[in-house]
Amino acid sequence: MRAPGRVRAAALALAARSSEPVSAYLYDLAALDRHAAGLRAGLPPAFELFYAVKANPEPHLLQTLAPHVHGFEVASGGELAQVRAQFPQMPVIFGGPGKTDAELALALETGTEVIHVESRSELERLAWTARTRGQIASVLLRVNLRVETLPETPLTMGGRPTPFGIDAAEVPACLSWLEEHPELRLRGIHFHLLSHQLDAGAHLRLLAAYAAQVRGWQAQHGLPLDLLNVGGGIGVNYRDPQRPFDWAAFCAGLPALAAQLPGVRWRLELGRYVTAGCGYYAMQVIDVKRTLGETFVVARGGTHQFRTPAAQGHSHPFEVLPVDPWPHPYARGSHEGGPVTVVGQLCTPKDVLAREVPVSRLRAGDLLLFPLAGAYAWNISHQQFLSHPAPAMVFLPLEERESMAVGPGGLVQA
Numbered sequence: 001m002r003a004p005g006r007v008r009a010a011a012l013a014l015a016a017r018s019s020e021p022v023s024a025y026l027y028d029l030a031a032l033d034r035h036a037a038g039l040r041a042g043l044p045p046a047f048e049l050f051y052a053v054k055a056n057p058e059p060h061l062l063q064t065l066a067p068h069v070h071g072f073e074v075a076s077g078g079e080l081a082q083v084r085a086q087f088p089q090m091p092v093i094f095g096g097p098g099k100t101d102a103e104l105a106l107a108l109e110t111g112t113e114v115i116h117v118e119s120r121s122e123l124e125r126l127a128w129t130a131r132t133r134g135q136i137a138s139v140l141l142r143v144n145l146r147v148e149t150l151p152e153t154p155l156t157m158g159g160r161p162t163p164f165g166i167d168a169a170e171v172p173a174c175l176s177w178l179e180e181h182p183e184l185r186l187r188g189i190h191f192h193l194l195s196h197q198l199d200a201g202a203h204l205r206l207l208a209a210y211a212a213q214v215r216g217w218q219a220q221h222g223l224p225l226d227l228l229n230v231g232g233g234i235g236v237n238y239r240d241p242q243r244p245f246d247w248a249a250f251c252a253g254l255p256a257l258a259a260q261l262p263g264v265r266w267r268l269e270l271g272r273y274v275t276a277g278c279g280y281y282a283m284q285v286i287d288v289k290r291t292l293g294e295t296f297v298v299a300r301g302g303t304h305q306f307r308t309p310a311a312q313g314h315s316h317p318f319e320v321l322p323v324d325p326w327p328h329p330y331a332r333g334s335h336e337g338g339p340v341t342v343v344g345q346l347c348t349p350k351d352v353l354a355r356e357v358p359v360s361r362l363r364a365g366d367l368l369l370f371p372l373a374g375a376y377a378w379n380i381s382h383q384q385f386l387s388h389p390a391p392a393m394v395f396l397p398l399e400e401r402e403s404m405a406v407g408p409g410g411l412v413q414a
C-alpha cells in the first residue's frame with residue numbers, strides 16, 4: 001500500500017526544507033472528503049452518521065467531515081466547547097463516563113441534541129441540572145448488556161463488567177423513574193460495547209441483538225424509542241490493511257435491521273473508521289545500527305508522537321521514501337535486505353513502531369511513512385515525554401493548491 005503521490009511529495013518537501021531530521025503528521029483532506037462521502041452514501045435512509053470526535057479532534061478534519069455527517073459525538077466538556085465554537089449549529093451528542101455537573105450544565109446551555117446517560121446517579125444529577133435551569137433534556141440511556149454472541153475484539157467496553165453504561169437489568173427501574181421526571185425526555189437507547197470490529201457480519205449480528213433487546217423493553221416496559229444509537233467500533237486493519245472492514249456488505253445488511261424497528265432512527269457514531277485512513281505519520285531516519293544480531297532503525301519522533309502501534313501492540317505498516325542527496329560530510333548509515341526494527345528517540349525499549357519488518361533498502365536520512373495514522377494517534381500520545389520538538393502538522397487541502405503546514409514555529413508553506 002503506497003501513499004498517494006501528493007502525500008509522499010509533501011513529506012519529501014518537508015524533509016528537503018529542513019536542516020534537521022523531521023517528523024510530521026500529514027492529513028489528506030481530499031481522501032477524507034471522499035471516504036466520508038462514501039460512508040454516507042452507503043447508509044440507508046433510517047441511518048444517521050455521527051463522528052466520534054475523540055478519535056481525532058483536529059479542526060481541519062472536523063471541517064472536512066461536517067458536510068457529510070449528521071453531527072458530532074463529544075465525550076467531554078472540552079470537546080463540546082471546541083465543537084460548539086467551530087460549529088454553532090451542528091447536532092451534537094454528549095456521552096462518556098464521569099460527566100461533571102458543570103459539563104452537564106454546559107451541554108444544556110449549548111443546545112446539545114441528546115445526552116447519553118451513563119448511570120442512574122448521572123440520570124438524577126442531569127434531572128436536577130435540567131430542573132434548576134428550567135430546561136428539558138433529551139436523553140438516551142447507555143446500556144451495558146450481556147450478549148451471548150458478543151464478537152471477540154481487542155477492546156470491549158461492555159458485555160462484561162465495565163464502568164460504561166447502565167446494567168441492562170436496571171433499565172426497567174430507570175424507565176419507571178423517568179415517568180416521574182418530565183424534565184428528562186427519554187428518546188431511546190445507546191449501546192457501544194466494543195471497538196476494533198473488522199467483521200461486517202459479526203457487527204450486523206451485534207446490532208440485531210441490540211434491536212431484539214430494545215423490542216423486548218418496548219413490549220414489556222413501554223420504552224419510548226425514536227432513536228437507537230448503536231455506537232462506533234468499526235475497526236481498521238493495521239495488521240493486514242489489504243483486508244479492511246467490508247462497509248458495502250455491512251450497509252447491505254442494514255435495511256433488514258431497520259425493518260425490525262419501524263419508525264426508529266438508527267445512529268452510528270464512528271471514530272477510528274472515519275479518520276484513520278486520511279492520516280500519515282512521517283519519521284526521518286537518524287541512525288541505522290546492528291546490535292546483538294538485530295538491525296535497529298532509529299528515527300525522529302517516536303511513540304510519544306505516534307502511540308498507536310504501542311497502544312494496539314502491533315507492528316505498524318510503513319513505506320520507505322528514499323531521500324537524496326546526502327548533504328553531510330560523514331558516512332551514511334544504511335541497511336539492505338532482511339528485517340529491521342523501527343524505533344523512535346525515547347530512552348525506553350517500549351518505543352517500538354514496527355518490529356523485524358523486511359525492507360529492501362533503508363538509509364539514514366530516508367523517510368518512513370506510516371499510513372492509517374489519522375485516528376487515536378497524535379491525540380493519544382504522551383507528547384511531552386523527553387521534550388523533543390513537536391511534529392510538523394501538514395494538511396493537504398481539498399483543492400489542489402499549496403498545502404499549509406503548521407510547524408512547531410507556526411504556519412509555514414509546504
Ligand SMILES: *Cc1c(COP(=O)(O)O)cnc(C)c1O
Pocket residue numbers: 052054055075095096192194195196231232233234269270271272273
Ligand atoms: C470512542 C467511542 C466511540 C468511537 O469508537 P471507534 O472505535 O473509534 O469507532 C463511539 N462511541 C463511544 C461511546 C465511544 O466511547
